[in-house]
Amino acid sequence: MKRYEQLAQTIAAMIRARVLAPGDRIASVRQASARHRVSPATVFQAYYLLENQGLIEARARSGYYVSDAAPALLAEPSPSRPDRRSTAVDVSELVFSILRDIKDPAIVPLGSAFPSPALFPWQRLHRSLSSADRALSPWQSVGGLPPGDEALRRQIALRHLGAGLRVSVEDVIITDGALEGLNLCLQAVTQPGDVVAVESPGFYAALQALERLRLKAVEIPVHPREGVDLPALAAALKRHPVRACWFMTNYQNPAGALMSEARKRELVRLLALHEVPLIEDDVYGELYFGSAHQPPAKTFDERGLVMYCSSFSKILAPGYRIGWVLPGRFGERIERLKWMTTISASVPPQAGLAHYLASGGFDRHLRGLRRTLEQQQQHMLRAIAKFFPADCRVSRPSGGYFLWLELPESVDALRLHALALEQGISIAPGPLFSAKREYRNFIRLNYGHWDQRVEPALARLGDLIRALSS
């Protein structure tokens, strides 16, 4: 990273942490140059970058100020307080009516779960897929059989090792995307009727998986910045015969929460105490802004109770449907379930990804992707501050590509969803993210797509919210 980028990151982190508040004057170029021991040109470049990200603004003859709109004028949503009882789950109708919209390119995809495909290195991926496929011998058509392509598993293990997670090639099982991995992990440790702890608000696919496997959900509150509420989890573990937890520790979907390292350690310790397996969904872990990579809870797992799931779908190759599991002590069961349900992931995409990862350039791509998403978050936060009523609350996640918004009490997100769709805009309404259809006045917005349609769409959304809240 260049010196000016480092400086910009340092200042951005202070703004995000509210050390610098909206409207605060920041150091002049001369002051900053002296304080950080860099040239004035470097400070100019850093300030230019921050201005471009919407974090600061220059005022004529007066210097630089933290932007009013960023990191967002609006307060963050309140911590959730889900119902403490366990529930049979039924969210599918709602989810499917929303999934259908994703495929329609005419709809502004603020409700989408995917980032814009324009953010990925398709040309490089194509070259890797083509080279790797050409080099495959026919006999390697069985090479993808569980646990999966050896070269790809080695690349994945190497990346984890580089990030401080001790895994070997043997620990990696390739799956058809993270969702299959998560489903297999869940099935490996539960029987129909069992109770599983999930986040509230939480990823709807987790709720669907519970529904499909006829499991019961206990919803654990999620703080919009700190993640799973550990005292609430401890209480639930005492009250319910919880057989597994399915949590997202980094940039949780939809709230955007990041669990601190200390809280992850505590989570692992607490679950080990109760011998409860953790299914850790880390598909957004690589999409961190500013600061360094956040270790997953798996890093602190000494008992093999954490099943770690991730994929390339959100960070490199959507559509390839290649993910992986680090299964802890449940490896054999998960590998067998994979054999029994889909046999193996597709061989050419596995080989293509292995080739891409071995060729270098993945980290450069990721740095660019993170910068873009961080900028787009700022754009969207600014637009929301401009167009939405002032009593809306919005999350300010330090990674991923989702904002979680609490709208005025009187706004029905399902109604908003229907009205927005009539205007060609999709959103993800709050009740999607709860087994009990809570979060009636919440929505999730995706800033992973940013084109000329998004700002006008947000303006229209603001008008609709105002109309519904009056």
Added chain:
Amino acid sequence: MKRYEQLAQTIAAMIRARVLAPGDRIASVRQASARHRVSPATVFQAYYLLENQGLIEARARSGYYVSDAAPALLAEPSPSRPDRRSTAVDVSELVFSILRDIKDPAIVPLGSAFPSPALFPWQRLHRSLSSADRALSPWQSVGGLPPGDEALRRQIALRHLGAGLRVSVEDVIITDGALEGLNLCLQAVTQPGDVVAVESPGFYAALQALERLRLKAVEIPVHPREGVDLPALAAALKRHPVRACWFMTNYQNPAGALMSEARKRELVRLLALHEVPLIEDDVYGELYFGSAHQPPAKTFDERGLVMYCSSFSKILAPGYRIGWVLPGRFGERIERLKWMTTISASVPPQAGLAHYLASGGFDRHLRGLRRTLEQQQQHMLRAIAKFFPADCRVSRPSGGYFLWLELPESVDALRLHALALEQGISIAPGPLFSAKREYRNFIRLNYGHWDQRVEPALARLGDLIRALSS
């Protein structure tokens, strides 16, 4: 097809149907030329082909005779008589110990479920994958979302239409191989504890799917030539609350049976009468010998009760893991289950297959593949007649790549499997194919692999059987 190939097929069909028995003298070249109104050269070519397939042999100064070894000296296995009660299923341990061997290239893969990868058009597939992937726009990364790639679904619908099955593009759902399709169909129509009718002997993955979904199996006998025993099925439908059937109507695995068109019609009629859905596994349907394409039972389905599943894994592109379902009236449920478990099949392989199918050459490849498999079947039948005890019985399927053998009563197939594996040979022992571990003295052999190791392996296998039966 050339004239001489047609003639050879006609004669081969008579031999297979035992109109011509081993040792029978067949028409001289002159007689055949007159009878079939073809030139003597054409008859010579046909006889040469039949000789090469091991079906006939020339005897000096005496003419041509049906080969003693072919279509096999041995009788066919007896029709099965499975236990009529329903059972909870547990075959997995056995299956996994055998699946592990597939990946070891040092083992002669007579127990494998896959044909030799050398039989597939890898170069053409590579060119199609590479061209199609290069042409994909990033936005098509969502194009694979359920029901799947439009171009591929159109090609699949066209092939079915060409074979007399009325389907539209909308009827096709792409899956991660046929096995995922079968699993989704099963889940779409059952709840844990339900009873499902399967074939006995039957495909072990069906038994595993039942086990995984906690369903009970009622095993229906299979005649080695005629397939599912319909009176037995009718009786089972009266005795048990059967919620679905999972049958393989063409070249059933492992017995090789082909249901006639009349019996398929009767099957569809019987199930419609009881409103029981049929999950039809047709992965070997394209691998017919001699005669024409055999319509699946789906062709006769007027009520939308048949869920048809197939894939490219056994006929074109193993390792791509692309299959499809024609879901009848259960389309929405199956599409949703697909979203919930693996989201979609991998996009580049879907696009590559669509490109390959649109470019032509698939039928030529299939003709070559069928010829090769038919020849390899003859080679294996001949070797078995030569090396195995005379009281062994063997199936003579008219398609696919499996032989089903009934060994002398005293031979334990599991013991044979263990001894053979010590000598570097895998076989699939009979108990794999039954929820109740029946078929103790049966084995399935794969003639989809034929290299210089196979004949010596069959000789060793014959010695082992002799040793175990004495």
